[in-house]
Amino acid sequence: MCKYALKHSVFFLEAAPSFSFYCPFRAPVKCAMMKGEWKRSVKHVKQPRNPRRLVVKVGTSTLTRETGSLNLQNMEHLARVLADLEGMGYQPVLVSSGAIGIGTKKLRLGERPTELRMKQAAAAVGQCRMMHIYDKLFAEYNRTVAQILLTGEDVESPVRSEHLHNTFEALLELGVIPVVNENDSVSSAEIETGQCKVLGDNDTLSAIVARLCGAGLLVLFSDIDGLYDADPRTHPDARLIHQVEAITPELRAMAGGAGTWRGTGGMATKLNAAQLCLEAGVDMVIANGARMEALYDIVEGKNVGTRFSARRGALQ
Numbered sequence: 001m002c003k004y005a006l007k008h009s010v011f012f013l014e015a016a017p018s019f020s021f022y023c024p025f026r027a028p029v030k031c032a033m034m035k036g037e038w039k040r041s042v043k044h045v046k047q048p049r050n051p052r053r054l055v056v057k058v059g060t061s062t063l064t065r066e067t068g069s070l071n072l073q074n075m076e077h078l079a080r081v082l083a084d085l086e087g088m089g090y091q092p093v094l095v096s097s098g099a100i101g102i103g104t105k106k107l108r109l110g111e112r113p114t115e116l117r118m119k120q121a122a123a124a125v126g127q128c129r130m131m132h133i134y135d136k137l138f139a140e141y142n143r144t145v146a147q148i149l150l151t152g153e154d155v156e157s158p159v160r161s162e163h164l165h166n167t168f169e170a171l172l173e174l175g176v177i178p179v180v181n182e183n184d185s186v187s188s189a190e191i192e193t194g195q196c197k198v199l200g201d202n203d204t205l206s207a208i209v210a211r212l213c214g215a216g217l218l219v220l221f222s223d224i225d226g227l228y229d230a231d232p233r234t235h236p237d238a239r240l241i242h243q244v245e246a247i248t249p250e251l252r253a254m255a256g257g258a259g260t261w262r263g264t265g266g267m268a269t270k271l272n273a274a275q276l277c278l279e280a281g282v283d284m285v286i287a288n289g290a291r292m293e294a295l296y297d298i299v300e301g302k303n304v305g306t307r308f309s310a311r312r313g314a315l316q
């Protein structure tokens with residue numbers, strides 16, 4: 001136990017520069033040594049990665065159709081595959097966007113609102129509807145879901161992030177599938193500007209969640225097969241990049257913004273998420289949400305979409 005704490009605290013010191021703006025792993029590690037029984041709290045201890053734990057993020061463009069209606073086909077496939085993976089011994093955590101888009105449709109607003117308070121109202125309505133659908137779909141497979149809504153302050157605060165970490169642990173231990181989103185109705189940072197010191201968007205949020213709960217893999221399901229060397233919507237000859245090991249300025253230059261009126265951030269925010277994952281030793285894959293079954297291959301490390309491999313700095 002003591003060796004564990006020391007080993008990992010040393011790791012933190014070495015890795016400290018990468019964690020200067022965010023460190024979710026604040027659970028104190030108590031260490032008793034022989035009869036001296038000294039105890040120490042090691043803050044900022046980095047969690048070992050659990051290879052069976054995976055975070056799956058789905059974007060609004062995957063959960064809704066061009067008309068703004070729910071894409072029930074994608075949602076059903078998502079619930080079935082995650083329930084099945086849970087049955088196979090994996091511990092899935094779902095990060096789901098879609099609250100504003102779904103709320104916009106339910107309120108018959110016609111188009112995504114531009115006024116902040118209206119976006120927040122749409123998110124409050126849409127989140128409720130989205131959870132209702134997830135609850136029903138997962139119940140079909142005898143699975144229980146839980147809602148976790150987060151803000152930047154929650155993951156910045158040592159006390160709150162420790163509570164969050166403990167809640168994830170308890171839910172996963174109970175076999176529950178957590179469904180996470182940003183708490184848009186109280187947090188204006190993301191939906192107003194797309195910029196936020198800690199979160200910023202659900203791509204970044206999912207990377208933070210993957211680190212917070214010690215996941216070994218993050219999968220971002222989008223409306224496209226992966227990262228291309230240019231946005232395929234404007235460059236039809238763009239080529240898919242299969243493997244990435246470092247986020248370089250050249251790579252960032254290839255990543256454009258959102259592809260549809262429903263998406264937020266595009267590939268730019270997915271690369272931010274990849275950067276956070278690579279720093280923490282978490283593998284990340286971008287894949288097409290129209291083929292959720294690809295998740296079976298992804299967890300086995302097969303070549304699907306774009307894989308960001310965290311070879312350096314990996315804990316396991």
Ligand SMILES: Nc1ncnc2c1ncn2[C@@H]1O[C@H](COP(=O)(O)OP(=O)(O)O)[C@@H](O)[C@H]1O
Pocket residue numbers: 058059060061062097221222223224226227228229230231232233254255256257258259260262263264265266267
């Ligand atoms: N280099 C790129 N490779 C692939 N997609 C890109 C690239 N640059 C920009 N995009 C756009 O990113 C979109 C996916 O992001 P986004 O619209 O935010 O969806 P989501 O809701 O899944 O987060 C794609 O539809 C595509 O048009």
Ligand SMILES: N[C@@H](CCC(=O)OP(=O)(O)O)C(=O)O
Pocket residue numbers: 058059060061096097098099100101123181182184201202203262263264265266
């Ligand atoms: N929290 C917002 C989603 C923000 C976001 O990042 O959206 P997306 O680009 O579709 O993943 C919502 O639920 O509407």
